[in-house]
Amino acid sequence: MMTLPDLTVLRPGSVAEAVEALRANPGARVLAGGTDIVPNLKYGMYDTRHLVALRGLSSELRYVREHRSGELRLGAMCSIDELGRSELVKARIPALADACQQIAGPQLRRMGTLGGNLCLDTRCVYVNQSHFWRSALGYCLKKDGTVCHVVAGGKRCVAAASNDTAPVLLALDASVKTISPRGERTIALHEFYVADGLHNTVLAPDELLTEVRIPAAAARRRQAFAKLRMRAAIDFPALNLAVALELDGHSVKSVSLAVSALAARPALIKGLQDLHGHAADAIFAEELGRRAHKQCKPLTNIGIDPGWRRDVLPVLVRRTVLRAIG
């Protein structure tokens, strides 16, 4: 079988110890659920010699809580499976529960964590492959090489953000709490991701994502998630999207639409303010689809026909918006 490189696994028992382990071992990588990093390590995608395994942080970081303010707080070590089943999550942010239920399969959902999903490394059909395969290809920008096989002449990696929880949390204006040797900070999710496939978040190497915060207003918003994939389980998204709407009677008070599995950064569809006040109807849903189609250009970083994915996007947006409206 494929072998893992020689690694030292550090097992901190607290958040403080974990941050210290990251600081003391430059280049160390975090292992939360391990569902993505383990195959990537076997593929030789990381040169790291140290893994910081977070299982010992479960008592600190595995919770679903409602704050006095009405804000929902999710510990980063919550498993994807438990978020998908949580009554509180289902009641307050059903789109997140839906997204969690559509990740991978039952075994992987039990191992995978919320923090791990939000920090999931970007993926590309040209890089998530064995060392042998990448050597035959001639390597690429993301690892060991200098060229991009997706965008001819491209100088910036466009490996795809493939986390299913990100679009929902983006559309609902969530933020994340982090901790590093320099202290804690809270980052709005729309500022958390950057358009760089090599490292698509603003997290510093010694910084740990500890919590996700979803504003109280999220519970009042109509919301829906959709995922395009070739199979009904296992697959990473070929496209995913989430819509969140605040309605005032039959009219739209606010709307946000996030689309991902495009390039390195999950996209928030821009310029929707002029639709505020629009009737929440089929025409509105169609218009959102049209705008998403205009702004989103799927690439060959995912091995499913980008032209078709773009064709399907407006249909998917329209149906998802109508589902959110109810």
Add this chain to the structure above:
Amino acid sequence: MSIGTRFPKSDGVAKADGSGLYADDIALPRMLHAKILRSPHAHARIRGIDLGAAEALPGVVATLVGAELPLKYGVIPWTQDETALAVEKVRHVGDAVACIAAIDERTADEALRLVKVVYEVLPAVLTPEDALEHPEIKVNERAKVGNITKHVHLQFGEVDEAVAGAAAVVRETYRYAGSTHVPIEPHCAVARIDADGNLTVWSSTQIPHYVHRELSRVLGLPQSKVRVIQPLLGGAFGGKSDPFALEFCVAKLAMKTGRPVKILYTREEVFYAHRGRHPMKMDVTLALDADGRIAAVDNKILIDGGAYASFGLVTAYYAGQLLTGPYRFGTYRFDSYRMYTNKPPCGPKRGHGSVQPRFAFEVALDEAAEKLGLDPVDARRRNFIGEFVETVNGQKITSNGFLKCLELVEKASGWKERHGKLGPGRGLGVAGSMYISGTAYPVYPNEMPQSGVLVKLDRSGRVAIYSGASDIGQGVNTLLCQIAAEELHCDPYDVTVVAADTDLTPVDLGAYSSRVTYMVGIAAREACQKLAEKLRAAGGATFAEACQRAEAAEGAPLAATGGYRTEKLGGDYRGGTIGASPAYSFTAHVAEVSVDEETGIWKVERIWAAHDCGKALNPTLVEGQIEGSVYMGAAEAQMEEMVYDEKGLLFGPSLLDYRIPTSLDTPDLDSYIVESNDPGGPYGAKEAGEGPLHPAIPAIANAIHDACGIRIRELPFYPQRVLKLLRERDARREERAAS
């Protein structure tokens, strides 16, 4: 009575609870682990291999290069064209170049990265069209002409005249993408040399006998010094029916080091070993007369073979020879080219050679029937060839339950009430097929039985059956217990099966061409009947007592053998024996699909499959074979394809990128067993392992047509292809409306 009962699979519990021993479960003292260095180029000459740095790595014990195993091997004696490790040239990305044995897998992996190979990259041919066009680029030197592995041209009757006089003619091109087997167990082999220099190789193979012969020849050891054992197998589907590089490498490295050696392929390496279904381009002409009878079939077939022959000679024949039932053809011609290309070699996958032409033919038949306004089920019924008849190409059909199959799926699916009436986006499609129960043609010509069985009785009442056949999940070991119980009147749980061990068991040629149940069944029945005679004469209150009395009467331990002797079958022309089988199975499917016309996303909702297996020796196993086959066919229709880039690099050689359907993507399956009681088969049985796959794909294509009026002629039926056809349909409709 044990035949026909739902006796539980003899290895079922061991597979489910993890106690079964597969090749990779074998761990021997001082065992080494070896890894194979593979070519990053599709076609290159090897100018030098520098193993110095690898050999210097602590933990590396031995290395191996192609020059140490220069003899060519291959499953078909006429087309032996591969070596365990490349000797001068590499012929596809992933071709084996060198092998390193070390104390563990990680050390072997690290050592591979230290090997320096100097390649002179050569131009590569990646499509069969290119292979025809560029004979000067020689993929494989065995090809006598250009890059042709095999060309077959056969004609039966005046095809062109029949086409000219036909009432409806369809001329279309159909394309079948390549797919692979995806057994859940990757290939694995372990070798050991004992103190007397005897070599034992445990291998996840479905052809221990051929592996035995080829190991002996390539390693230069007498056959009597080589023993091949097939442990419990985790799926094969034709993907383990060639000798593979790893078997030669572990054997040679064990000989070099005196230590046991194991190789377990990674999933990626299984993709490079391949031997999966050949991509085919089929230019089909199908002509019906005014009564809807098949007047002519003409098929030009271009087959993409990959870098080595494997079973390709047979593929070129099967692609034409196995199409001539369950319908009567007035005239028939096929012309097939199996081409070498610089890609992993194709070979036999469940339904070898005939799944692709069956797809093309059954869709073309639907298209032709539509021209005449015939119902697709009626079109098939009126072309039924009958029982105990000869096909246009000289194959003898014995029992034939096809009409019954057709009737069952027609009724179960509510065809008459629902076909053409399900409204937009939902439809039904039908297809039929035929397949062989083994072949009259042994892979190497010989007069010995194709299959042998030895049965031994113990005075304890225990029965031991020694059988060379490979249980690859089809359940032959279970059937042997049932046959013993049937004939000897013993408890099937009191039967031990010793199988697939070339030192201990009589020869069986292997689990391919759906030959095992038919041939081993006959051999086992014969052996058991000989013993039953003696037990009857001996009498006794219990089975054990009968064994004791019979042994006393015999004055020696009781044992008997049985064999399946090859019949002379087939047409009297070159190639006439290929595809000639002692009995043919028949299948009919109806598929129901739903199509989302806005996205092209479609779903198989349900498949009704009826299969004539002659006699279900164990209905549970037959149903398992039908369901597994239908799943595999539907999978190929939905999503499976080996996709290569412009340099011959296989996209995504993993189970994440090469997708097979999950349980959620699998339709509801209704399987129906039809028993035509074949006069030649054991207890009337015929094959059930491969035939039931064939109609799934064309039935789905025909259902998509019923659902939305498009004809999809290229696999897989990706949603983007469906959406494109839907848009073309809409454009045609608009044009028509405008004019």
